[in-house]
Amino acid sequence: MQLVRGLHNLRPQHRGCVATIGNFDGVHRGHQAILARLRERAAELGVPSCVVLFEPQPREYFDPKGAPARLSRLRDKLALLAAEGVDRVLCLAFNPRLRELSAAEFVQRVLLDGLEVRHLEVGDDFRFGCDRAGDFAFLAEAARREGFTVEAAKTVEIDAERVSSTRVRQALASGDFVLAERMLGRPFRIVGRVLHGQKLGRQLNAPTANVQLKRKRAPLTGVYLVSAEIDGRPWPGVANIGVRPSVAGDGSAHLEVHLLDFAGDLYGRRLTVAFHHKLRDEQRFASLEALKTAIAADIAAARAHWHGQPLK
Ligand SMILES: Cc1cc2nc3c(=O)[nH]c(=O)nc-3n(C[C@H](O)[C@H](O)[C@H](O)COP(=O)(O)O)c2cc1C
Ligand SMILES: Nc1ncnc2c1ncn2[C@@H]1O[C@H](COP(=O)(O)OP(=O)(O)OP(=O)(O)O)[C@@H](O)[C@H]1O
Missing domain, CATH: 2.40.30.30 (Riboflavin kinase-like)
Structure with a gap:
């Protein structure tokens, strides 16, 4: 798996890929489902798969003291993503410049100019861009206009509740290791x-x-x-x-x-x-x-x- 740090390190050979975006803290079952679908789409289109993530995670940037403890440091996250068959990670520094990008600018600079994305896979609740103004409908419109496909991954639930990094943290904090392990797919x-x-x-x-x-x-x-x-x-x-x-x-x-x-x-x-x-x-x-x-x-x-x- 290749790690590209920052948009400025993207080269012409990085263009043309299938991508997903998020924190992926803990790489839980919900994330794993997205990554499985990404592998499928990458194989269909004959292009590499790319995960776009942020370091620090946005909540850590906005509230360094109040943000929840990490399930996985960047190094662990990269190892887990590599084990899920991800070809490339684009790690973007979450800084004042990035946080001010509007949803439209994010799509243009990262997804189109940077990655020339052919397919995008995101969760149906995914939001991005300055003030979280970009959502699935926004991406679907951009995809139609620019000629890529976008798909909302099916929500992964356990015991009728969505799996999320937040829920894994709650299970760990309350000592429920059976549930934490079911959500992570590993201890x-x-x-x-x-x-x-x-x-x-x-x-x-x-x-x-x-x-x-x-x-x-x-x-x-x-x-x-x-x-x-x-x-x-x-x-x-x-x-x-x-x-x-x-x-x-x-x-x-x-x-x-x-x-x-x-x-x-x-x-x-x-x-x-x-x-x-x-x-x-x-x-x-x-x-x-x-x-x-x-x-x-x-x-x-x-x-x-x-x-x-x-x-x-
Ligand atoms: C099984 C286990 C339980 C422990 N429980 C406590 C505890 O309840 N309270 C506490 O202050 N330290 C606890 N400790 C931490 C010890 O204070 C710590 O291991 C000890 O200070 C040795 O530290 P060192 O390796 O830096 O010398 C525990 C350590 C172990 C291995
Ligand atoms: N249970 C799930 N089922 C399907 N997709 C998911 C699930 N959980 C997260 N995703 C998607 O995975 C991508 C990365 O998610 P991200 O790590 O940002 O969120 P999360 O796991 O819900 O964490 P948090 O609890 O911090 O909100 C996003 O597109 C998100 O929508």
């Missing part, structure tokens, strides 16, 4: 590099891999049953994701993973952590001794859970 995963921590874990009888969370916020907090991919195979464990109120922290979120009976060195490696079940909320303990007892109980619960269970 929720966080990928990050293992950094050196405060080395307190050993004293707590729970050495942990400290997984870097680049963004300060994560879409979930608490203590979870997890599995981490070690040399391509899932290894069972337990993890805390939060600000660690019992130990003096810097206020930012950490992901600490204790893998059951694991002795290897993980520093510097990228670890993929899959979340399966919430054990409890993160707590402030009065002493390290109390924290140690709680972690021992978490580990015992993890052992009991994983005993004989197939891992994903």
